Amino acid sequence: MQDFRCTTDHYATLYARWLARPGTLLDLAGYEPGQRVLDLCGGTGAVSQECLRRGANPSTIMLVDLNPRCSEA
Numbered sequence: 817m818q819d820f821r822c823t824t825d826h827y828a829t830l831y832a833r834w835l836a837r838p839g840t841l842l843d844l845a846g847y848e849p850g851q852r853v854l855d856l857c858g859g860t861g862a863v864s865q866e867c868l869r870r871g872a873n874p875s876t877i878m879l880v881d882l883n884p885r886c887s888e889a
């Protein structure tokens with residue numbers, strides 16, 4: 817069995833890689849502007865922002881995060 821641990825250092829590296837290409841998840845999901853998006857645990861709003869960059873109407877995007885400092889997409 818493979819041992820997978822995500823230390824703080826690894827997390828920072830992985831998260832930076834994630835933020836560099838926030839559209840990956842949208843591509844995997846086959847997202848097209850006009851579809852409704854529920855950006856659960858949306859954090860920085862990177863995914864929601866990518867939807868807007870692709871032409872989404874803001875009314876189609878709902879970002880939910882428990883952190884009050886998270887982005888209002």
Ligand SMILES: C[S@@+](CC[C@H](N)C(=O)[O-])C[C@H]1O[C@@H](n2cnc3c(N)ncnc32)[C@H](O)[C@@H]1O
Binds near residue numbers: 838859861862
């Ligand atoms: C990996 S970070 C966010 C990643 C985000 N998708 C992005 O692109 O920046 C995980 C987020 O989950 C949020 N979170 C954790 N538990 C949560 C919960 N129970 N309800 C809502 N948000 C939660 C945290 O506040 C944090 O912003």
